[in-house]
Amino acid sequence: MKEPGFSTRSLWAGEKDALAFGATQVPVVHSVSFGYDDMDEWFEVARGKKVGHIYGRNTNPTVQAFEEKIRILENAEASTSFSTGMAAISNTLATFLRPGDRVVSIKDTYGGTNKIFTEFLPKQQIDVTLCETGNHEDMETEIAKGCNVLYLETPTNPTVKITDIERMAKAGKEVGALVIIDNTFATPINQRPLALGADLVIHSATKFLGGHADALGGAVCGPEDLVEEIYHYREINGATLDPMAAYLLLRGMKTLKLRVDKQNENALAVAKYLQTVPIVDDVFYPGLETHPNHHIAKNQMKNYGGMLSFSVKGGIETVRHLLPKLTYANRAANLGAVETVVGPSRTTSHVESTPEERAALGIPEGLVRYSAGIEDIEDLIHDLEQAFQSLPQNIG
Numbered sequence: 001m002k003e004p005g006f007s008t009r010s011l012w013a014g015e016k017d018a019l020a021f022g023a024t025q026v027p028v029v030h031s032v033s034f035g036y037d038d039m040d041e042w043f044e045v046a047r048g049k050k051v052g053h054i055y056g057r058n059t060n061p062t063v064q065a066f067e068e069k070i071r072i073l074e075n076a077e078a079s080t081s082f083s084t085g086m087a088a089i090s091n092t093l094a095t096f097l098r099p100g101d102r103v104v105s106i107k108d109t110y111g112g113t114n115k116i117f118t119e120f121l122p123k124q125q126i127d128v129t130l131c132e133t134g135n136h137e138d139m140e141t142e143i144a145k146g147c148n149v150l151y152l153e154t155p156t157n158p159t160v161k162i163t164d165i166e167r168m169a170k171a172g173k174e175v176g177a178l179v180i181i182d183n184t185f186a187t188p189i190n191q192r193p194l195a196l197g198a199d200l201v202i203h204s205a206t207k208f209l210g211g212h213a214d215a216l217g218g219a220v221c222g223p224e225d226l227v228e229e230i231y232h233y234r235e236i237n238g239a240t241l242d243p244m245a246a247y248l249l250l251r252g253m254k255t256l257k258l259r260v261d262k263q264n265e266n267a268l269a270v271a272k273y274l275q276t277v278p279i280v281d282d283v284f285y286p287g288l289e290t291h292p293n294h295h296i297a298k299n300q301m302k303n304y305g306g307m308l309s310f311s312v313k314g315g316i317e318t319v320r321h322l323l324p325k326l327t328y329a330n331r332a333a334n335l336g337a338v339e340t341v342v343g344p345s346r347t348t349s350h351v352e353s354t355p356e357e358r359a360a361l362g363i364p365e366g367l368v369r370y371s372a373g374i375e376d377i378e379d380l381i382h383d384l385e386q387a388f389q390s391l392p393q394n395i396g
């Protein structure tokens with residue numbers, strides 16, 4: 001049979017084994033343990049010789065359905081899940097890194113990931129080199145010096161910089177590095193890092209996968225042997241995805257394709273509109289031809305995602321006036337939800353950085369991160385128009 005498309009997979013993938021009593025929807029199995037009357041069967045399941053569940057920190061049917069759905073969407077051999085995206089990232093790194101190892105990454109990773117690189121890994125005698133995001137030559141030079149892990153995120157938060165996954169994965173492979181990509185912003189609808197040469201792909205399921213800003217979760221997908229090691233680390237260390245959260249994420253994922261298609265469209269239209277607004281200095285969106293790595297994005301992404309950012313004249317003062325005027329946007333720290341979400345970087349993605357650190361990352365104090373929702377595009381544009389029009393005359 002022909003390989004099903006993304007919408008079909010989002011709906012059907014991973015659910016069958018979790019259904020019971022003729023239910024058409026995956027149940028939330030809250031039971032912490034799974035009992036066996038037959039001691040031999042219990043022993044077999046416990047040793048992994050027979051399919052089944054033992055204890056909720058290890059596996060759970062609802063959680064397993066979520067893992068299976070993301071595995072199929074990323075076209076991976078295996079996947080495992082976590083309580084949050086950060087747990088997926090920290091557990092994956094902890095599984096493979098040892099004292100004396102070296103990590104090469106980029107300066108623009110998600111704020112929490114950046115803290116792992118700058119605060120926690122150095123305490124364990126793990127050397128981390130963070131390259132200028134988008135400077136591929138610099139990255140290749142650093143990778144060639146040898147590294148155990150090459151960790152990338154593309155597009156990045158909040159200035160949506162783009163890294164060439166195929167080119168970097170090739171450089172990583174040449175030195176035997178494990179290549180890990182955070183695919184949260186793109187989603188499997190827009191980008192497939194495993195097909196581009198990555199070893200592991202990570203998601204904060206809290207964002208686009210769940211899509212409704214009502215559940216935290218994370219996932220890692222990749223080859224069986226690597227995922228098995230990560231799973232083992234997680235089952236012992238305990239950053240387990242809760243079954244109720246798994247259910248909410250599963251339900252959200254059923255509309256992933258519909259939502260992301262609309263968010264792609266809305267983000268591009270908003271980005272194009274913002275380019276026409278005089279008080280807007282800069283618009284950052286990989287789908288714009290003015291984006292410095294637009295051609296790379298065009299090659300490796302199917303579409304450009306729901307995330308963009310823009311900077312305004314007058315810096316934070318303008319932002320302070322502008323954002324409260326928006327009707328159809330939550331002013332909040334999350335992203336990837338069905339509703340539009342806005343926030344200044346200095347209170348969202350890079351709240352832990354100093355103004356100097358943000359400047360070094362090319363994040364203007366007047367930068368607004370914009371996560372396009374699935375509202376009617378006319379309403380989003382009109383909302384922005386009236387917000388810009390209501391700014392005090394002397395601002396900007």
Ligand SMILES: *Cc1c(COP(=O)(O)O)cnc(C)c1O
Pocket residue numbers: 084085086087110112153157182184185204205206207216217218
């Ligand atoms: C939010 C986010 C994370 C962290 O995910 P949580 O679920 O909040 O722990 C990691 N990477 C990216 C790109 C994110 O946007």
